[in-house]
Amino acid sequence: MKSEPSRRRCIEQRFLLDRRPARADAIAREGRAKASEDAEPRRETETSFAQRRRRPSRDGRRLARARILINRQLQSVSKRTLVAANNRSWFRQKTAALDAQRTNSPPAAAGRDELRPSPISLSEARAHFLKEIEMESLQDASALPRI
Numbered sequence: 001m002k003s004e005p006s007r008r009r010c011i012e013q014r015f016l017l018d019r020r021p022a023r024a025d026a027i028a029r030e031g032r033a034k035a036s037e038d039a040e041p042r043r044e045t046e047t048s049f050a051q052r053r054r055r056p057s058r059d060g061r062r063l064a065r066a067r068i069l070i071n072r073q074l075q076s077v078s079k080r081t082l083v084a085a086n087n088r089s090w091f092r093q094k095t096a097a098l099d100a101q102r103t104n105s106p107p108a109a110a111g112r113d114e115l116r117p118s119p120i121s122l123s124e125a126r127a128h129f130l131k132e133i134e135m136e137s138l139q140d141a142s143a144l145p146r147i
Helices: 004-104 122-142
Strands: none
Touching: 004 122
């Protein structure tokens, strides 16, 4: 039979060997916890970098939408300006035709009252008429949506 000290040493060694897996698991758990703690600031940094990368693309999309809206509004304004210019041209032609018609019309028939002269001259009436058209154009332009 084995001597008592050697048997005791054998039991102690077996006890230490049996505790080894549990101790290894505890060391591994501690290592994982430490690694997780060390990785937390890195994750936060990576998250903030990802948010910063997304922000310019979001701002870019908003800027693109704003550009599209501004271009549409600019096209609308230019179309309305063209219509106003065409209207002004049409009124000028109509005014010129009426002026020509007045100068070429026959004198008033006998027995009729003479035509009363207007208190304003023809050029003043024309200027007043064009000013009214211009004011209407400005009102139409102010009704356009603001950028």
